[in-house]
Every structure is written in structure tokens, then in C-alpha cells.
Amino acid sequence: MEKVPMTIAGHEALKEELQRRQAEERPKIIDAIAEARAHGDLSENAEYHAAKEQQSLNEGRINELESYIARADVIDPAKMSGDTVKFSAKVLVVDEETEEEKTYIIVGDVEADIKQNKISLSSPIARALINKKVGDSVEVAAPGGKRDFEILKISYG
Structure with missing residues (x-):
């Protein structure tokens, strides 16, 4: 696995973004999906599809952040x-x-x-x-x- 060089400040910023996405964004998106599902027919439900797309983007960024943090070569x-x-x-x-x-x-x-x-x-x-x-x-x-x-x-x- 290739190491990713970063400063202490950069490493902390990535950890903060990961925490925010997991603790704040993820629950908001789950709530939005549940609310959109309650509106009925999912095939023509724009709110549902938008929330699912937002979920996909957020989860992708979470995976990316976890990878960067795991491969971090933190330099002071x-x-x-x-x-x-x-x-x-x-x-x-x-x-x-x-x-x-x-x-x-x-x-x-x-x-x-x-x-x-x-x-x-x-x-x-x-x-x-x-x-x-x-x-x-x-x-x-x-x-x-x-x-x-x-x-x-x-x-x-």
C-alpha cells in the first residue's frame, strides 16, 4: 500500500471531515431517504433518487477518507x-x-x-x-x- 504524505494539520482535517460525514451527514441522508420512501412510488420519486445519489457520494468520500487516513505518513x-x-x-x-x-x-x-x-x-x-x-x-x-x-x-x- 502506497503511503500518503501529509502534515499533522492535514491529517487532523481529514479525520474531522470523516467524523462529520459519519456522525452528521450519514444520518441526515438516511432520514431523507426514509422520508422520500414514505411518499410512495419510488420509480418516479425525484427526492428519493436525489437522496440515494447524495448517499452514494457521501459513502464514496467516507471510503476515500478512510483510505487516506489508513495510508497516512504524517510528517510534523x-x-x-x-x-x-x-x-x-x-x-x-x-x-x-x-x-x-x-x-x-x-x-x-x-x-x-x-x-x-x-x-x-x-x-x-x-x-x-x-x-x-x-x-x-x-x-x-x-x-x-x-x-x-x-x-x-x-x-x-
Whole structure:
């Protein structure tokens, strides 16, 4: 079984979502199915079919979460250190063309969220940054074309 790298915060978030889906969502969906069944003929009952679809999606996500949690390789960013970029690093870079500074946090695939500047370990930017040091320039093949970044700062925790 392939391990899934994630931070402590990412692992906790998955456990919270699993708990919520099992303890709150599942009972609500079961109630909705029971209520829809009470309306009679199931073949033309849109509420019933919608509730069953919602149940299928919820159970699928529960299975996915249980798999991620079982395969988790939890890494504590506070215990990481060094002068090179690796998993859980917070990296400040500057775009060499636009001079725009951006901070990225390198996390596992399941906790990546670009709105929070958390990028997946398997993303083109993260792959380019791994094992580099402050002052290094990296070239990233982005969807909008090639971009060059210089690493300004690396921190952990």
C-alpha cells in the first residue's frame, strides 16, 4: 500500500471531515431517504433518487477518507529543518520576470489548496523547488508558459 504524505494539520482535517460525514451527514441522508420512501412510488420519486445519489457520494468520500487516513505518513513540519526545500517547507519565491513575491507551502496531494498557497508535492512548482536552496533559481513549466523563480526564504513549522 502506497503511503500518503501529509502534515499533522492535514491529517487532523481529514479525520474531522470523516467524523462529520459519519456522525452528521450519514444520518441526515438516511432520514431523507426514509422520508422520500414514505411518499410512495419510488420509480418516479425525484427526492428519493436525489437522496440515494447524495448517499452514494457521501459513502464514496467516507471510503476515500478512510483510505487516506489508513495510508497516512504524517510528517510534523516543526521537526523538519535544513537549508533545502523538502516536504512541508514554506518557501518564499520571487517571479524573476514580474518581481512578484509568493509564498508556497509544500504539502501532500490530499491537502493541497491553492487558495491557501498549499501546493502539492507532485505539482510542477513543488517538483522544481525540491532540494533547492535560498538564492537558487528554478524554471517551472507552467500551463501559461515557462516561469523562472528565485528562492528568497525557506522555513519549516
